[in-house]
Amino acid sequence: MLRMALLYREVFPKLAKRKSNYKCFPNDEEWDKARDICDKLESFLDVTKVFSGTKYLTANVYFSKVFDIELALDD
Numbered sequence: 001m002l003r004m005a006l007l008y009r010e011v012f013p014k015l016a017k018r019k020s021n022y023k024c025f026p027n028d029e030e031w032d033k034a035r036d037i038c039d040k041l042e043s044f045l046d047v048t049k050v051f052s053g054t055k056y057l058t059a060n061v062y063f064s065k066v067f068d069i070e071l072a073l074d075d
Contacts, residue, residue, distance in 0.1 A: 002038045006031070043072040 012025040026034065047065045 002034055002041070006035055006038060040072055043069060 009031055016022050016025055047069055050061055050065055
């Protein structure tokens with residue numbers, strides 16, 4: 001949902017201009033935070049897919065993927 005909302009970032013201010021009762025929409029700082037969160041969640045999704053694999057061993061990739069998550073969170 002967050003990724004889809006980011007695609008329509010430019011639409012929200014235009015909607016506010018057309019509809020006088022539409023007053024609550026994210027500001028630029030909130031959109032930037034949403035983009036950062038979306039990027040971090042995508043990292044978690046990728047790692048979760050690797051760890052959830054059932055047709056291959058995951059123990060050999062565990063440390064590197066956990067380290068990837070740590071780097072993403074530190075960033």
